[in-house]
Amino acid sequence: MSLSQNISIVHPEYFFITGLTGTRYSTYYYIFLFIIYFISIIGNSIVLLVIALHRSLHSPMYIGVFNLALADIGESNALIPNMMKTFFSDSQYISYNDCLANMFFVNFFITVQTYTLVVLAFDRFVAICLPLRYNAIVNNKFMAILFSVIWVFNTFLVTLSTSLMTRLSFCKSNVVESSYCDYGRLVRMPCNDSSINNVIAIIITAFFLVAPPFIIALSYLGIFIALCKITTWEGRFKALKTCISHLLVVGSFFIPILCNMIAAPSVNARIINGSLSVALPPMLNPIIYVLNTAKIKDLIRKVLNNRSAPIRGNVSK
Template sequence: MSFSQNISIVHPEYFFVTGLTDAPYSTYFYIFLFIIYFISVIGNSIVLLIIALHRSLHSPMYICVFNLALADIGETNALIPNMMKLFVFDSQYISYNACLANMFFVSFFITVQTYTLVVLAFDRFIAICLPLRYNAIVNNKFMAIVFSVIWVFNTCMVTMTTSMITTLSFCKSNVIESWYCDYDRLMRMPCNDSSIHQFMVFIIEAFFLVAPPFIILLSYVGIFLALCKITTWEGRFKALKTCFSHLLVVLSFYLPIISNIVVASTANAKIIGGTLSLTLPPMLNPIIYVLTTAKIKDLIRKMLNNRSAPIRVNVSK
């Protein structure tokens, strides 16, 4: 194995990504991943087009959904094609720079997803707890500013964490026991002192992985308290129904992660569980929003009816 050295920092020319080489029935799993990829890209592209083309959906909540679909497409394209390359071309090598790029885009789009779910929770919190002030607080300009801050801030944070990898030496091994350039795996591999890096990783992971579900939970505690003040069950159900799609998306995002941490015991099981926890939410999100949102369903139905309607030609005598 050849290395290029800069002062005391040793960077490998490439990493060897083991992926699912030892997993049983891995071929079927790769085929399943391809199906997930196809559904994710098509489903999220449809959601993006519908929201972009119809003015009736140019509202704060659908700006959030648009942003989530955009992040889903980005994450799916950062993860699955690289995995399929391992399977189709039997190429488990990835260059050092390509690995850093893969790590950057995966981390970036996952963090955008998590904070989009936080913004959606805030949107539902204001809509139910402060309905009379909703239009004054939450509007398109507000959402544009919020998502601009999220994208810029995430870019800065993920750039910082990725650049931290360049200060580490990989002189012992260049084997990544994962199916992509996993930041946590790489942080365990250096042969120089990485204690400061690991502390920074702990702070960043707490900010990106622990804070979002905690904020979402607090939002729903406030929503629950507001629902208790509504006197009729019909009113409570109507208010809660507006949160249904967001709740499903939150569960589809966090339940696979939690189940992988709790249930998976072997290395292969953890890799498969980790793969599903990252790839299933982008596939499920557009399905959830299409099936549970009346506006999107109605627009799709109208589009299909317009395409299937026969063309009438008036012939004047």
């Protein structure tokens, strides 16, 4: 019998999240995170309200944008408040159960984000490559079913990965070198066999960090080929313009993750890059979609004008 089989399961009462403990200028970084959080919640809430309240935006693409904003709010709430609590309370301890809950919600909303970006890429692919069949292929019912499948599948996979953490024994250390309960860090810490957890980690990485950008790249390859068939530059630009918001959102999501994987020489740099790669996209997504979507900008402008009109009327009297 192996040594790992003789070790009893040890679940620490607390984990110690090192975060940016002892890092120079960490106070300014936490202030920056608070600003990111504030903008993320306000921006995504505005996007949700505008899409929900205006029937003109009840279309397949905006169902995708609505789902992305919902996931952004969930991810921001799962990540940043815990980090701010650590800073303000000057305590890096988190209970074992709270750590698993934190891991679940952060991973869940990140995975929802990735496949929402895939669905939005598919939407643009059909709209540009198969415009005459768009309404037959992509409709509100199709998008509702697709996102329901994504949420159920992600719930299953993230629940499986989180529940398997309970079989790991943390008898050596309870110090997590991260800004939150990072699955990748925790799975390297146990003193018993974690091979099953490593396999699940590989599966999750393949499903949510490798497959999505590959599928998105294939979608845009098809879009590029379709654009080359359009005879006029004006027509090409008009078609490409509908993809700009999505391309910017994809870049804001995957580029920080890629940078964190290949360009984080120190522990502090990796922790900062890791937290930013998770925290920044929810802030940037609503800004990108509002600034690049004429419909949303016009509706927000109308709402603001309607609310200010009575005030101007009273002043004139």
